[in-house]
Amino acid sequence: METLVFPRLPSASIIDAAGVWYAATMKVAYIDASNLKFGVAQSGWHMDYRKFRAWLRDKFGVTHAILFMGLRQEHADLYNNLQSYGFDIVFRPTLTNKDGVTKGNVDGELILKISRDFFENNLSAAVLVSGDGDYHCIVEFLKQKNVPITIVSPNKKYLSLLLKRTNVPIVILDEFARKLYLNNPK
Numbered sequence: 693m694e695t696l697v698f699p700r701l702p703s704a705s706i707i708d709a710a711g712v713w714y715a716a717t718m719k720v721a722y723i724d725a726s727n728l729k730f731g732v733a734q735s736g737w738h739m740d741y742r743k744f745r746a747w748l749r750d751k752f753g754v755t756h757a758i759l760f761m762g763l764r765q766e767h768a769d770l771y772n773n774l775q776s777y778g779f780d781i782v783f784r785p786t787l788t789n790k791d792g793v794t795k796g797n798v799d800g801e802l803i804l805k806i807s808r809d810f811f812e813n814n815l816s817a818a819v820l821v822s823g824d825g826d827y828h829c830i831v832e833f834l835k836q837k838n839v840p841i842t843i844v845s846p847n848k849k850y851l852s853l854l855l856k857r858t859n860v861p862i863v864i865l866d867e868f869a870r871k872l873y874l875n876n877p878k
Contacts, residue, residue: 718814718815719819720756720758720809720815720819721819722806722819723760723779724798724821726796731823731850734847734849734850735869738874739873740872743871744872745778752842754819757778757779757780758779758805759782760798761783761784762794763785763796782798782805784796784797784798784801799824802827806820807830807833810837816840818834818840818842819843820842821843822843822845823843823845823852828854828858831855831858832858835860842862843855843860843861844862844864847864847866848866
Protein backbone atom coordinates (compact mmCIF):
# COMPACT_ATOMS: atom_id res chain seq x y z
CA MET A 693 0.00 0.00 0.00
CA GLU A 694 1.31 3.44 -0.95
CA THR A 695 1.83 6.01 1.81
CA LEU A 696 0.28 9.37 1.10
CA VAL A 697 2.19 12.46 2.17
CA PHE A 698 0.26 15.65 2.67
CA PRO A 699 1.81 19.10 2.94
CA ARG A 700 2.24 20.38 6.48
CA LEU A 701 -0.39 23.03 7.24
CA PRO A 702 -0.21 25.41 10.18
CA SER A 703 -3.04 24.85 12.62
CA ALA A 704 -2.77 27.54 15.28
CA SER A 705 -3.74 31.19 15.38
CA ILE A 706 -1.70 33.75 17.29
CA ILE A 707 -2.01 37.32 18.44
CA ASP A 708 0.68 39.92 17.68
CA ALA A 709 2.00 42.86 19.75
CA ALA A 710 -0.89 45.06 18.59
CA GLY A 711 -3.47 42.48 19.65
CA VAL A 712 -4.32 41.48 16.08
CA TRP A 713 -5.29 37.85 15.46
CA TYR A 714 -3.56 36.25 12.50
CA ALA A 715 -4.70 33.17 10.66
CA ALA A 716 -2.67 30.03 10.97
CA THR A 717 -0.74 30.60 7.73
CA MET A 718 2.22 32.50 9.04
CA LYS A 719 5.05 34.07 7.11
CA VAL A 720 7.39 35.09 9.89
CA ALA A 721 10.44 37.37 9.83
CA TYR A 722 13.07 36.36 12.39
CA ILE A 723 15.38 39.33 12.87
CA ASP A 724 18.78 39.35 14.56
CA ALA A 725 18.50 42.99 15.67
CA SER A 726 22.18 43.46 16.45
CA ASN A 727 23.29 41.99 13.12
CA LEU A 728 20.76 44.21 11.35
CA LYS A 729 21.72 47.40 13.20
CA PHE A 730 25.47 46.98 12.82
CA GLY A 731 25.25 45.64 9.26
CA VAL A 732 23.32 48.72 8.16
CA ALA A 733 25.68 51.02 10.09
CA GLN A 734 28.69 49.39 8.40
CA SER A 735 27.18 50.49 5.11
CA GLY A 736 26.89 54.07 6.35
CA TRP A 737 23.16 54.60 6.68
CA HIS A 738 20.44 54.55 9.36
CA MET A 739 17.28 52.55 8.89
CA ASP A 740 13.73 53.68 9.60
CA TYR A 741 12.22 50.69 11.41
CA ARG A 742 8.65 51.75 10.68
CA LYS A 743 9.47 51.68 6.94
CA PHE A 744 11.34 48.40 7.40
CA ARG A 745 8.30 46.70 8.98
CA ALA A 746 6.09 47.89 6.10
CA TRP A 747 8.71 46.72 3.59
CA LEU A 748 8.75 43.22 5.13
CA ARG A 749 4.97 43.07 4.83
CA ASP A 750 4.82 44.45 1.28
CA LYS A 751 7.84 42.68 -0.26
CA PHE A 752 7.57 39.28 1.44
CA GLY A 753 4.03 39.09 2.82
CA VAL A 754 5.36 38.90 6.39
CA THR A 755 2.48 38.61 8.84
CA HIS A 756 4.62 38.46 11.98
CA ALA A 757 8.01 40.14 12.55
CA ILE A 758 10.10 39.23 15.58
CA LEU A 759 13.18 41.16 16.69
CA PHE A 760 15.68 39.24 18.83
CA MET A 761 17.76 41.62 20.93
CA GLY A 762 19.56 42.22 24.18
CA LEU A 763 17.55 43.83 26.98
CA ARG A 764 18.84 47.12 28.38
CA GLN A 765 16.62 49.20 30.65
CA GLU A 766 17.86 52.49 29.19
CA HIS A 767 16.35 51.54 25.81
CA ALA A 768 12.75 51.12 27.04
CA ASP A 769 11.47 53.92 24.76
CA LEU A 770 13.08 52.27 21.75
CA TYR A 771 11.40 48.96 22.58
CA ASN A 772 8.01 50.67 22.90
CA ASN A 773 8.50 52.38 19.52
CA LEU A 774 9.49 49.13 17.82
CA GLN A 775 6.40 47.41 19.21
CA SER A 776 4.20 50.29 18.02
CA TYR A 777 5.61 49.74 14.50
CA GLY A 778 4.38 46.14 14.58
CA PHE A 779 7.42 44.21 15.80
CA ASP A 780 7.31 41.62 18.55
CA ILE A 781 10.49 41.48 20.60
CA VAL A 782 12.26 38.50 22.16
CA PHE A 783 14.75 39.79 24.72
CA ARG A 784 18.01 38.20 25.71
CA PRO A 785 19.82 39.16 28.91
CA THR A 786 22.98 41.14 28.24
CA LEU A 787 26.44 40.89 29.72
CA THR A 788 29.04 43.64 29.86
CA ASN A 789 32.65 42.49 29.62
CA LYS A 790 35.63 44.04 31.41
CA ASP A 791 36.19 46.38 28.43
CA GLY A 792 32.67 47.80 28.83
CA VAL A 793 31.26 46.12 25.73
CA THR A 794 27.68 44.92 26.21
CA LYS A 795 26.48 41.85 24.30
CA GLY A 796 23.27 39.87 24.18
CA ASN A 797 23.88 36.85 21.98
CA VAL A 798 20.52 35.94 20.41
CA ASP A 799 21.50 33.20 17.96
CA GLY A 800 20.28 30.34 20.13
CA GLU A 801 16.94 31.98 20.95
CA LEU A 802 16.29 32.78 17.28
CA ILE A 803 17.06 29.23 16.16
CA LEU A 804 14.94 27.79 18.98
CA LYS A 805 11.98 30.05 18.08
CA ILE A 806 12.09 29.00 14.41
CA SER A 807 12.24 25.34 15.46
CA ARG A 808 9.39 25.76 17.93
CA ASP A 809 7.24 27.57 15.35
CA PHE A 810 7.86 24.79 12.85
CA PHE A 811 7.01 21.96 15.24
CA GLU A 812 3.95 23.79 16.60
CA ASN A 813 2.72 24.36 13.02
CA ASN A 814 2.95 28.15 13.31
CA LEU A 815 5.20 28.65 10.28
CA SER A 816 4.38 28.43 6.60
CA ALA A 817 7.37 30.48 5.33
CA ALA A 818 10.28 32.35 6.90
CA VAL A 819 12.40 35.42 6.31
CA LEU A 820 15.71 35.41 8.19
CA VAL A 821 17.18 38.88 8.63
CA SER A 822 20.90 38.37 9.26
CA GLY A 823 24.11 37.69 7.41
CA ASP A 824 25.50 35.51 10.22
CA GLY A 825 26.68 32.04 9.25
CA ASP A 826 25.61 30.69 12.64
CA TYR A 827 22.11 30.44 11.16
CA HIS A 828 23.26 28.06 8.41
CA CYS A 829 21.93 25.04 10.34
CA ILE A 830 18.38 26.37 10.69
CA VAL A 831 18.27 27.44 7.04
CA GLU A 832 19.27 23.92 6.00
CA PHE A 833 16.69 22.45 8.39
CA LEU A 834 13.87 24.55 6.88
CA LYS A 835 14.99 23.58 3.37
CA GLN A 836 14.85 19.89 4.32
CA LYS A 837 11.34 20.40 5.70
CA ASN A 838 10.23 22.24 2.53
CA VAL A 839 9.54 25.50 4.35
CA PRO A 840 10.21 28.41 2.00
CA ILE A 841 12.91 30.69 3.41
CA THR A 842 14.47 33.92 2.23
CA ILE A 843 17.54 35.51 3.77
CA VAL A 844 17.74 39.28 4.07
CA SER A 845 21.34 40.28 4.72
CA PRO A 846 22.02 43.84 5.87
CA ASN A 847 24.91 44.10 3.41
CA LYS A 848 26.83 42.01 0.92
CA LYS A 849 30.27 42.52 2.45
CA TYR A 850 29.49 40.66 5.67
CA LEU A 851 27.15 37.99 4.28
CA SER A 852 28.50 34.63 5.41
CA LEU A 853 29.71 32.19 2.78
CA LEU A 854 27.82 29.47 4.70
CA LEU A 855 24.54 31.29 4.04
CA LYS A 856 25.44 31.86 0.40
CA ARG A 857 25.99 28.12 -0.01
CA THR A 858 22.45 27.29 1.17
CA ASN A 859 21.13 28.26 -2.27
CA VAL A 860 18.04 29.97 -0.87
CA PRO A 861 16.96 33.40 -2.10
CA ILE A 862 19.09 36.17 -0.60
CA VAL A 863 18.13 39.83 -0.61
CA ILE A 864 20.73 42.49 0.21
CA LEU A 865 19.15 45.23 2.31
CA ASP A 866 21.62 47.88 1.09
CA GLU A 867 19.90 47.70 -2.30
CA PHE A 868 16.78 49.14 -0.63
CA ALA A 869 18.54 51.81 1.45
CA ARG A 870 16.86 54.70 -0.36
CA LYS A 871 13.44 53.28 0.47
CA LEU A 872 14.29 52.43 4.10
CA TYR A 873 16.54 55.35 5.00
CA LEU A 874 15.85 57.24 8.24
CA ASN A 875 15.65 60.93 7.28
CA ASN A 876 16.62 62.45 10.63
CA PRO A 877 18.79 60.02 12.64
CA LYS A 878 19.33 61.09 16.24
